[in-house]
Amino acid sequence: MRGGRLPWVAVKPFLLLAIRAEDAAADDEYASILRLGGLDASQLHRVRMEQAPVGDLDPTAYSGVILGGGPFQRSDPEGKKSDAQVRVEAELESLLDVVVAQDLPFLGLCYGIGVLGTHQGGIVDRSFGEPVGRMPVTVTEAGQADPLFTGLPEQFEAFGGHKEALSVTPPHAVVLATSAACPVQAFRVGANVYATQFHPELDAASLQTRIDAYRTYGYFPPEEAEALKAVAREREVQWPATILRRFVTRYAAR
Helix, strand or coil, X not given: CCCCCCCCCCCCCEEEEECCCCHHHHHXXXXXXXXXXXXXXXXXXXXXXXXXXXXXXXXXXXXXXXXXXXXXXXXXXXXXXXXXXXXXXXXXXHHHHHHHHHCCCEEEECHHHHHHHHHCCCEEECCCCEEEEEEEEEECHHHHCCCCXXXXXXXXXXXXXXXXXXXXXXXXXXXXXXXXXXXXCEEEEXXXXXXXXXXXXXXXXXXXXXXXXXXXXXXXXXXXXXXXXXXXXXXXXXXXXXXXXXXXXXXXXX
């Protein structure tokens, strides 16, 4: 359930909130969400939050909101955050107030699980970071009954890599996926607000692009970059993109 354009055009586009200042990674993220989500450019409006304030952004004007990943760490001490990060986090808090209150379709990718998790009363810290590369993900019993996760294998492989993760789950969140290394790999709030720690928008080619973009950002020793790219090329991951595609097909306003 991946690749190929949707057989209809959404009346309202989806919104991609991007935070990556690195153009190669930012553009590849946008392209991979288009490709794996089955969208064309008219169906996905991108706002690069790191570049300028978003202004009076209305999430109800879109079929759904996707928050991309990036090098911001929600758990960083406030005094060490850049002005751009402080502004972005404040804007996301205000936007999530509306999204959660109205149970609007939302999918947070990696960084998004920390933003949504802390917004909903969870705790994000460095206890459950995972190295860049392949990671096993286990669908929970609740996940097996969820529209985005139902029918997936109980355990599947995903691409990812993160310094922080949820160590305390929001009290009313439903955990949809887990793993031995990272207890909260995905959760849902309400009926329509989702976040994943792994990357549903990543394939092997995109992971290699990100390894190049972030080789000096502390996710891995820079000298290991080529070996990590070789591991990414060994085989594709099959199932995570299904989650992205289902989000798009479920919430597209036709």
